[in-house]
Amino acid sequence: NRETAQQIETVMQTEPSTTNPRTLPTPFTRLNVVPRWRLVLFTIALLSAAYTLLRLPQLGRIDDYTAPFLAWTLSIICYTVALAPRRTNPFASWRPQWHSRLRTVWADNRLALILFLGITSAALLLRATFLQSIPYTLAGDEASQGLEAVRVLQGQIRNPFTTGWLGVPTLSFYFNSITIELLGMTKTSLRLPWALAGAATVAATFFLVRRLQGLTLALATAALLATYHYHIHFSRLGSNQVADPLFVALALWFLYRALDYGDIAPWLLTGAVTGIALYFYAGARFTPVVVAAVLAIALVRQPRHLLRRHLRGILIMTGAFLVVAAPMLQYALRFPDDFNARLNQVGIVQSGWLQRELAAGHELLPTLWQQVSHAILAFNFYPDRTVWYGLQQPLLDPVFGAIFVVGLLLATIVMWTRREQRLMPLVVWWWGGMLAGGVLTESPPSSQRLITLSVPTCFFIALALWQVIRLAQTAIRGLPARPLLALGVLAFAATSLNLYFFEFTPQHRYGGRHAELATTLAPILDELDQTHDAYFLGAPWMYWGFATIPYLVPDMRGQDIEQPLTAPPSPQILPSSRGAIFIVRPERAPELAYIQQTFPHGRLRELHSRGPGDELLATLYIVPPPTP
Numbered sequence: 001n002r003e004t005a006q007q008i009e010t011v012m013q014t015e016p017s018t019t020n021p022r023t024l025p026t027p028f029t030r031l032n033v034v035p036r037w038r039l040v041l042f043t044i045a046l047l048s049a050a051y052t053l054l055r056l057p058q059l060g061r062i063d064d065y066t067a068p069f070l071a072w073t074l075s076i077i078c079y080t081v082a083l084a085p086r087r088t089n090p091f092a093s094w095r096p097q098w099h100s101r102l103r104t105v106w107a108d109n110r111l112a113l114i115l116f117l118g119i120t121s122a123a124l125l126l127r128a129t130f131l132q133s134i135p136y137t138l139a140g141d142e143a144s145q146g147l148e149a150v151r152v153l154q155g156q157i158r159n160p161f162t163t164g165w166l167g168v169p170t171l172s173f174y175f176n177s178i179t180i181e182l183l184g185m186t187k188t189s190l191r192l193p194w195a196l197a198g199a200a201t202v203a204a205t206f207f208l209v210r211r212l213q214g215l216t217l218a219l220a221t222a223a224l225l226a227t228y229h230y231h232i233h234f235s236r237l238g239s240n241q242v243a244d245p246l247f248v249a250l251a252l253w254f255l256y257r258a259l260d261y262g263d264i265a266p267w268l269l270t271g272a273v274t275g276i277a278l279y280f281y282a283g284a285r286f287t288p289v290v291v292a293a294v295l296a297i298a299l300v301r302q303p304r305h306l307l308r309r310h311l312r313g314i315l316i317m318t319g320a321f322l323v324v325a326a327p328m329l330q331y332a333l334r335f336p337d338d339f340n341a342r343l344n345q346v347g348i349v350q351s352g353w354l355q356r357e358l359a360a361g362h363e364l365l366p367t368l369w370q371q372v373s374h375a376i377l378a379f380n381f382y383p384d385r386t387v388w389y390g391l392q393q394p395l396l397d398p399v400f401g402a403i404f405v406v407g408l409l410l411a412t413i414v415m416w417t418r419r420e421q422r423l424m425p426l427v428v429w430w431w432g433g434m435l436a437g438g439v440l441t442e443s444p445p446s447s448q449r450l451i452t453l454s455v456p457t458c459f460f461i462a463l464a465l466w467q468v469i470r471l472a473q474t475a476i477r478g479l480p481a482r483p484l485l486a487l488g489v490l491a492f493a494a495t496s497l498n499l500y501f502f503e504f505t506p507q508h509r510y511g512g513r514h515a516e517l518a519t520t521l522a523p524i525l526d527e528l529d530q531t532h533d534a535y536f537l538g539a540p541w542m543y544w545g546f547a548t549i550p551y552l553v554p555d556m557r558g559q560d561i562e563q564p565l566t567a568p569p570s571p572q573i574l575p576s577s578r579g580a581i582f583i584v585r586p587e588r589a590p591e592l593a594y595i596q597q598t599f600p601h602g603r604l605r606e607l608h609s610r611g612p613g614d615e616l617l618a619t620l621y622i623v624p625p626p627t628p
Contacts, residue, residue, distance in 0.1 A: 041082035048075035049323055053330050056161060065159050072161075072327060076272070079323045083316055085264045115219050116206060123202040123226035126497075127235040128195040131188045134236060134501070136610065137519045138187050139387065139511035141166075142238040143547035146190040149177040150551070160279075161327035167341030169328065171279035172240045185551060190238030198235025198242050202226045204249035205455050211256045212422045213463075216482060220462035220489055221455075227493035229500035230395050230447070231454040233510070234388075240281045244452040247277040247287040252425050255291055258313055259298070267313035271320025278328040282342045283452055286436055288321065293432060294425050301421070346441045346449075353442050375438030378445030379404060379457060389447040390509035397499075400461055400492055407460030410467065423463075430456040461492065508611035514541075517617040518548035520607050521583065524620070525553045531625055532579040534558030537565075537588045538618070565591040568598045579625040586616050599623040 048071040055068045106113065148164050151157045152173050157164060160171045176193055183189035202225050210218035225231055234242040251273045258266035270291065277287040295314065299306050306314075322329070332339040344350040348371065357367050374382050377394070380401040384391050396404055408430065415423040430453055437449035465488045466481075473479045508516055525534060536544040539562040549556070574580050580599070584592050596602065602623040609615040 038082045041078040045075045045078035045082060045323060048072070048078065049326055053326055056159075056327060056330065057334065059159070062158065065161070068327070069160055075323050075326075079320060080268055080272070083264060083268060083319075112215055112219065116203075116222070119206070119219065119222045119226050120199060120203050123222075124196075124199040126226065126232050127198045128192065131191045131195060131236060132186065134505055135233070135510045136505075136508055137511035137515045138190075138522075138548050138552065139237070139515045140518070140547045141388075142190060142511075143518075143551035145173065145176065145240070146180065146185065146238055146551045147547055148173040149180050149190075150185065150554075152177040153181055161331055163331070163335075163338050163341065166345075167338060167343075168240065168281060169279045172281070176238070176240075185554060187238070187552075190551075191236060194237060194240060194242050195235050197246050198231060201231070201235075201242070201246040201249060201455065204246060204253060205458075208249050208253040208256075209459060209462075211253055211260070212425065213459075216485070217459070217462050217466060220466065220485055221459045223489045224458035224461055224492055225455060227496050228454055228458055229496045229504070230389070231451070231458075232496075232500055233504075234448070234451045234454075239448075241283060241448050241451050243277075243280050244283040244286065245455045247273055247280070247284050248290055248429060248452060249455055251277070251287050251291050252294070252429070255294065256422075256425070258317070259310065262309060262313065264313065264316060267317040268320050271317035271322075272324050275321045275324025278325050283437060283449060286433060286452060289436070290425070290429055290432060293428050297424060297428070346446075348440055348442055351442065371439050371444060375434055375444035375450075378438065378447075378450055382445055384445060384447040385443050386446045386448065387510065387512040387515075390512075391447070391504060392509070395445075395447070395450075396457075397495055400495075403464045404457055404461045407462070407464030407467075411460060411463060426456045426459050429453075430460070462489075465489075506611070508609060513609065513615070513617065514546060515548055516609055516611075517542065517607065518546050519552070520610075520617060521549065522552035524605075525549070525556045525558075525581070528579070528581055528622070529553060529556040532581050532622070533575065534581050534583060535561055535573075536583045537561050537591060538583065538585045541585055541587060564588065565594045568594045571598055574599075574623070577625060580623040582621040582623070584619045584621065586618070589619065592619060592621060595621055 052068045052072045052075065055071070056065075059065060059068070144165050145168070148157065148168075148170070151164075152170070157170050157173065160174050162170050164170045164173060176190065179189045179192045183192070202222050205225050206218045206222035208218075209221045231242070231245075251270055254266040254270040254273060257263070258270060274288040274291050277284040295306075328339075337344065340350070348354045354367070358364060378384075379396045380394050380398075383393050384395075394401060408427075411420075411423045411427050412431070414420040415427050433450065433452045433456075437452065438444045438446075441449055462485075465485055469479070469481045469484050469488075473481060511519075534544070534556055536542075536558060537560075538544075539560055544558045544560045549558070580602075582592070582595050582602075584595075599621075602621045605620040605622065607617045607620065609617055
């Protein structure tokens with residue numbers, strides 16, 4: 001108590017100290033009790049990270065980056081092992097302990113485990129099956145990322161710590177190159193890694209929501225996300241945006257495990273996940289922002305508790321983040337324009353869009369309000385404005401869109417109370433992602449920039465359903481709450497899956513008509529690439545170098561005929577031993593008559609869109625090789 005403390009302080013001040021000054025504690029006293037091997041590994045981690053950062057600026061585009069990559073990997077491993085929690089004789093009793101623990105978990109949570117496994121299995125099936133045909137079109141942006149992965153395999157991209165296509169970090173293409181190397185240059189090989197990432201996001205979402213809000217909402221949210229058409233679509237694309245919600249979900253799950261238990265391992269994992277997120281799509285950079293925001297709010301609420309109990313863990317997490325992200329952070333400092341290339345292109349301030357709008361006479365507040373309204377109402381009113389999805393309606397139907405709004409507003413209001421403060425990370429996730437990926441970027445709503453919001457959106461739907469059911473229980477005694485919640489989830493799944501697989505997919509809106517033409521051409525060109533050359537009359541609407549064609553038909557020789565033909569071309573346009581396939585867009589259809597005059601023995605074939613309207617995409621004129 002206070003009196004005892006004052007007495008002790010008085011005695012300490014009046015009696016002379018007999019303590020040897022050499023034995024007084026110093027900042028380095030604790031190092032004496034740290035095992036030497038941990039100090040050695042920590043030193044190796046620092047030296048390896050330093051070598052990586054010193055070596056990278058010395059290497060050029062065609063140099064070998066194996067040594068810096070191995071040093072970077074070694075620094076991560078050594079840092080993790082040096083600071084990992086101590087285990088007493090981990091191998092002596094590993095199997096009996098885990099065997100007994102698994103039996104206990106299975107006995108206590110059998111139904112929950114069965115439901116969890118069923119949900120994740122359904123998520124995997126909905127994302128990883130029939131990737132070659134759904135979606136049918138291979139978009140140009142997908143194919144561009146596939147070509148970057150092929151460049152990795154061919155040795156043209158050797159630096160995993162730089163950026164490539166549209167400012168995307170090249171380590172993402174290294175990840176995608178694994179399946180392309182194993183399965184070849186196909187749609188399936190390009191899309192499979194991201195389908196697995198989408199299924200993993202469902203599992204990570206379950207663990208996050210279970211940590212924050214309990215088992216019931218965790219199962220409901222995971223089931224909603226597993227069947228949500230928006231998340232299914234982006235999980236089936238060969239593009240890395242779908243990894244954005246995975247990184248945020250994992251980082252927040254590890255963070256709250258660390259805050260709940262104070263263990264070192266989740267702090268390490270939180271830092272590692274936030275660091276590795278910098279090596280993927282620009283939207284994944286939102287991960288460290290969310291983690292920092294959650295910790296900042298927690299610090300404002302309970303500063304003493306957070307610093308007293310978790311300061312060590314926060315420092316370890318920060319160190320893990322810096323070790324993992326060091327090469328990319330260095331690249332950002334050395335080449336800020338390249339690192340922020342995508343943000344500079346689409347940000348309303350960075351791209352100069354806002355300045356141009358004001359220069360054109362538009363007022364600031366109405367312009368910003370238009371941005372805000374179009375972005376925030378992406379799930380309720382405005383359809384996607386890009387060919388990334390091309391859905392001709394909002395991202396939620398009217399019924400579940402209204403339920404989502406109730407859940408979002410409810411969580412935003414009550415998260416400030418002590419009882420409901422664990423709603424805060426999901427609220428911060430949604431509003432922060434909407435601001436960064438919607439309000440502050442051009443042409444909202446753009447579905448590819450908002451995919452990270454699919455997880456909190458599904459949670460707010462589950463939260464609203466659960467709160468309405470619990471409110472109804474106060475009026476109707478004996479109302480079965482969990483079965484009603486399950487019915488709501490099943491209704492969402494039925495409408496969502498029907499929308500995507502039976503209504504949206506047959507329309508072939510994804511990717512646009514350019515990509516549909518290229519995808520439709522690919523199997524035809526693949527049959528003729530050994531005997532024919534291609535001549536494309538599509539400029540200025542489309543050019544032969546459209547990425548889908550070189551990805552799906554890498555061996556086909558082709559070229560553009562950019563200038564309109566005003567007379568029959570010379571027969572010397574063709575090599576003496578090969579045929580030709582002339583691809584003529586409808587806008588240049590009159591030029592086909594000139595080609596037929598020079599090569600009268602060809603055959604015509606029309607390519608039509610598979611979507612509504614049966615639109616003519618191109619006319620093919622196939623000239624056979626000359627007979628010997």
